Amino acid sequence: MWTDQRSRCAEQAALNEAVAHVGSSSRATVFGENTDEGDHVARHFQLFGLSATGGELWRSPVQRARSRGWPDLSGSWQDMPLPDDVRNTSSVGEPRILRRSSGIMMIMSSTIGLPRTPWPRLHLFELCDQPWLPPALRNAETDYLAVAVSVGEVFDPLASKIGELMDRTDSDRIVDLASGGGGPWPRLAAVIGAARGGRVPEVTLTDRYPNQRAIARAADAGLAYAHDPIDARAVPASLVGVRTMFEGLHHLRPDEARAVLEDAHRARAPIVIGEALSRRIAVLITTVLIPVLVLVLTPRIRPRSAWQLLFTYVIPILPLVIAWDGLVSCLRTYRPAELLALTRDLDGHRWVAGHVRHRGATLTYLIGEPVSGDSTAGAPAPRRGRTG
Numbered sequence: 001m002w003t004d005q006r007s008r009c010a011e012q013a014a015l016n017e018a019v020a021h022v023g024s025s026s027r028a029t030v031f032g033e034n035t036d037e038g039d040h041v042a043r044h045f046q047l048f049g050l051s052a053t054g055g056e057l058w059r060s061p062v063q064r065a066r067s068r069g070w071p072d073l074s075g076s077w078q079d080m081p082l083p084d085d086v087r088n089t090s091s092v093g094e095p096r097i098l099r100r101s102s103g104i105m106m107i108m109s110s111t112i113g114l115p116r117t118p119w120p121r122l123h124l125f126e127l128c129d130q131p132w133l134p135p136a137l138r139n140a141e142t143d144y145l146a147v148a149v150s151v152g153e154v155f156d157p158l159a160s161k162i163g164e165l166m167d168r169t170d171s172d173r174i175v176d177l178a179s180g181g182g183g184p185w186p187r188l189a190a191v192i193g194a195a196r197g198g199r200v201p202e203v204t205l206t207d208r209y210p211n212q213r214a215i216a217r218a219a220d221a222g223l224a225y226a227h228d229p230i231d232a233r234a235v236p237a238s239l240v241g242v243r244t245m246f247e248g249l250h251h252l253r254p255d256e257a258r259a260v261l262e263d264a265h266r267a268r269a270p271i272v273i274g275e276a277l278s279r280r281i282a283v284l285i286t287t288v289l290i291p292v293l294v295l296v297l298t299p300r301i302r303p304r305s306a307w308q309l310l311f312t313y314v315i316p317i318l319p320l321v322i323a324w325d326g327l328v329s330c331l332r333t334y335r336p337a338e339l340l341a342l343t344r345d346l347d348g349h350r351w352v353a354g355h356v357r358h359r360g361a362t363l364t365y366l367i368g369e370p371v372s373g374d375s376t377a378g379a380p381a382p383r384r385g386r387t388g
């Protein structure tokens with residue numbers, strides 16, 4: 001099968017090309033016509049730091065597709081049209097099929113299937129996701145967001161659901177993921193505390209790119225903020241509590257978003273996802289107001305950097321950056337049915353997704369709760385290193 005050195009080189013070159021196509025941040029799924037091929041390709045992908053699934057698992061979709069009369073191409077690697085039933089299982093990038101002369105191999109950029117919607121999710125680029133974006137601009141953006149969600153009391157409707165989840169899982173701790181400038185927590189902690197008879201949650205904020213000014217702000221508000229970067233897909237075991245993620249999941253492609261939920265599931269941690277924007281025309285139209293909101297709300301940011309004022313009022317880059325990211329966030333936001341699709345097979349958690357209407361806006365949420373008696377949220381925190 002892999003005996004001929006020349007065809008092996010061609011296969012290797014095609015796989016290199018496929019790896020470049022899939023991108024280093026994605027997980028890849030490899031369909032092989034038989035297990036050997038799948039395993040070989042899986043090993044190859046692992047060399048690039050990608051995870052991959054080998055052939056056997058995928059025999060049936062391949063065979064199904066073949067039985068529907070794929071053209072019998074021969075020769076070297078060739079692109080093939082994607083059968084509909086395979087196309088519908090992926091929403092990440094443009095999946096691609098490569099075929100070699102003996103056997104078929106398909107390489108797709110995601111394993112996660114989202115239900116079809118009339119207006120599919122679009123993962124355009126957000127500036128604040130770009131590693132090259134200067135931290136001053138990223139922090140200025142998340143500082144603005146923290147003020148906007150607090151002033152607008154945007155996530156207040158989720159306070160009772162979070163409080164009830166804390167009661168049911170016997171936890172007083174919150175581990176917030178993708179916290180940025182702190183998001184709603186300074187306000188939400190007080191709202192939940194008041195509803196729970198003064199039991200204010202002990203909140204630890206975390207982010208892949210911790211916002212230094214927000215660390216100081218969190219301390220003033222009685223919250224902890226982990227100094228070290230924490231990826232929501234791999235939360236340290238030392239951080240126990242109910243996990244929350246506001247305005248964060250849409251930053252992640254389906255397979256990455258799934259990894260966040262898988263991580264909570266693995267840790268038997270309850271998790272609440274909240275998104276304030278949505279894929280609706282009315283919401284898209286309101287994003288034209290964002291630059292004005294940035295101009296109006298910036299004076300409320302404390303502490304504030306000189307950069308923030310310069311790039312808001314003198315050279316108004318920030319209002320434009322935030323407006324662009326807001327528009328793209330709408331297009332990326334998952335709908336409840338899509339959120340539930342991401343939880344497929346994560347048994348052991350009870351998953352509920354839906355909308356809450358609040359002041360004319362529509363919040364989307366997903367709540368995952370370990371089935372009774374199975375939660376780690378109320379467990380004492382293991383001895384831990386530095387988190388904040």
Ligand SMILES: C[S@@+](CC[C@H](N)C(=O)[O-])C[C@H]1O[C@@H](n2cnc3c(N)ncnc32)[C@H](O)[C@@H]1O
Pocket residue numbers: 142145146149177178179180181182183184206207208209230231232233245246247248251
């Ligand atoms: C739009 S901000 C939301 C901030 C805050 N939760 C709020 O509601 O204002 C998104 C944040 O997600 C963070 N982020 C993106 N990918 C992440 C990941 N894989 N793990 C942890 N944080 C991530 C970014 O650094 C950014 O701070």
